[in-house]
Amino acid sequence: MSITAEPRTPADNSSVTTAGTQPPLNTFETLDPRTNTLIAEIEEMGPAQVERAVDRARNLAGAWSALTYKERSRHLLHVRDRLLDSAEELVDTICAETGKQRAEAVTTELMAVCETIGWYAKNGGQVLMPQSVSPGLMAHKKAWKRYEPLGVVGVISPWNYPFTLSMTPVITALFAGNTVVLKPSEVTPTVGLAIGKLFEDENWGDIVQVVTxxxxxxxxxxRSGVDKVCFTGSVRTGKRVMAAAADSLTPVLLELGGKDPMIVCADADLARASKGAVWGAFQNSGQTCMSVERFYVDETVVEDFVERVLVETAQIRQNASGGDIGSMTFAPQLAIVEEHIADAVKKGARILAGGKRLDQPGLWFEPTVLVDVDHTMSIMVEETFGPVMPIMSVKDPEEALRLANDSIYGLNSSVWTSDQHLAISIANRLEAGNVCINDCIVSYAIPGLPFGGVKQSGIGRVHGPEGLREFSSVKSVMSSRVTTPREMWWFPVPNALEALGITSARARFGTTLATRMKRFKRTT
Incomplete structure (x- = not known):
């Protein structure tokens, strides 16, 4: 069994081979999806190299965890400065391997990471502070819980947001006091190597290792003995990760696929909803785990909504420089998009816009709008992960809610209505880890909000206090407020303990006066 960050699937230049240099024995190619041209040949690292990377990270784990939270924050803020100083070069690398637009790389990759670093630097210390716990009946005791680092965290990241979805778990684990070994997607390895370079440091250079x-x-x-694995990618590969980790009971954090629904009610602001729908479906060419992949629109407004969507879609600029969306990233994923569209058309769906590749080199696919779709079609039940917008007419919000929840996935979702009470009612009943009201996707951009899925969309959370504690071990501690020669329940057990226990329990826990005042009656 092998594990790969497939579709919803110290770093140095020694792992990269370009023209004129001798490659290692085992290499793989990384391509520019905009043109299908070779970027570099990258070293394929084996188990022995992975083991050495884990050893290097573990050798520094004790010293890194011994720093105060403020000291770790100071170092990671310096890393953020290095990121900002090399922003243009990072954007070059991200766009070359993913095909996305430069502005999109800045906002969804660089800025998102900078914001997350800032939130944890400001708030994380309080999140990980020891917390007092009531001792309950044991009033002569004091109790608290503390959060401790796990050790070494393994991160396996995907290709669709290779910077954000690598850096988020990496920096969170580091803030929590762990060291990290990162395995970037084989589709976007040079982004992973660029991340490794950000952490190069005379004293702390080994806290992040990159294996390709x-x-x-x-x-x-x-299987290397890391203390936790964070995987972002497909459900199929996530299950493989979980199975492999189970052999050693290594805990996992899984951020997996989605089939995110958008519910458009009859009273929605259709001008805003149609613009949001087009962006939610097509940004990053639909290659976002939170992309809107299913649209349920009230039958009384569906025609108006579709007309508006077609107008917005026709205005999308799709080119290699300065447009709205770029190419797709991974050829097998584009093939899945084509399969889903073909299946839908065969079963009665109609294509109103797009539906085919652009006639040019690279992985370019037109933004596509379909209608007359239903849940017999793969495009409405399986993750498509491409620039496709299937729109289904529904009779009312309740039918939309039922269909939205009719899925193995539960990552993100959205509801569009001018009725706030209805919006909250639907949001509360959507089976998803995240819900947006009159917006879509952007909940991930709020670093204080936990992000993750339910059902087969994953296990665990990133972002927020919950995300930081995902990379910590909680330890319970109890101590005595006063020192006594012995505890009442120690041997030999006092003869009066039964009577005292029942009387005390009635007085403390009884809900009626009669129960609280009832006297002890010996039965033997």
Missing amino acids: GGGATGEALV
């Missing part, structure tokens, strides 16, 4: 390769490298990392 495909499924075998990922499996080696999961």
Whole structure:
């Protein structure tokens, strides 16, 4: 079994081979999806190299965890400065391997990471502070819980947001006092290597290790003895990660796929909803775990909504420089998009816009709008992960809610209505880890909000206090307020303990006066 960050699937230049240099024995290619041209050949690292990377990270884990939270924050803020100083070069690298637009790389990759670093630097210390716990009946005791680092965290990241979805778990684990070994997607390895360079440091250079390769490298990392694995990618591969981790009972954090619904009610602001729908479906060419992949629109407004969507879609600029959306990233994913569209058309769906590749080199696919879709079609039940917008007419919000919840996925979702009470009612009943009201996708941009899925969309959370504690071990501690020669329940057990216990329990826990005042009656 091999593990790879497939579709919803110290770093140095020694892992990269370009023209004129001799490649290592085992390499793989990384391509520019905009043109299908070679970027570099990258070393395929084996189990022994992964083991050495984990050892280097573990050797520094004790010293890194011994720093105060403020000291770790100071170092990671310096890393953020390095990120900002090299922003243009990072954007070059991200766009070359993903095909996304430069402005999109800035906002969804660089700025998102900078914001997350800032939130944890400001708030994380309080999140991980020891917390007092009531001792309950044991009033002569004091109790508290403390959060401690796990050790070494393995991160396996995907190709769709190779910077954000690598850096988020990496920096969160570091803030929590862990060191990290990162295995970036084999589709976007040079982004992972660029991340490693951000952490190069005379004293702390080993707190982040980067290992490159495909499924075998990922499996080696999961089985390497790391103390937790964070995987972002497909449900299928997430299950493999979980199975491999189970052999050693290594805990996992899984951020997996989505089939995120958008519910448009009859009273929605259709001008805003149509613009939001087009952006939610097509940004990053639909290659976002939170992309809107299913649209349920009230039958009384569906025609108006579709007309507006077609107008907005026709205005999308799709080119290699300065447009609204770029190419797709991964050829097998584009093939899935084509399969889903073909299946839908075969079963009665109609294509109103797009539906085919652009006639040019690279992985370019037109933004596509479909109608007359239903849940017999793959495009409404399986993750498509491409620039496709299937719109289904529904009779009312209750039918929309039922269909939205009719899914193995539960990542993100949205509801569009001018009735706030209805919006909250639907939001509360949507089976999803995240809900947006009159907006979509952007909940991830709020670093204080936990992000993650339910059902088969994942296990655990990133972001917020919950995300930081995901990379911590909680320890319960109890101590005595006063020192006594012995505890009442120690041997030999006092003869009066039964009577005292029942009388005390009635007085403390009884809900009626009769129960609280009832006297002890010996039965033997």
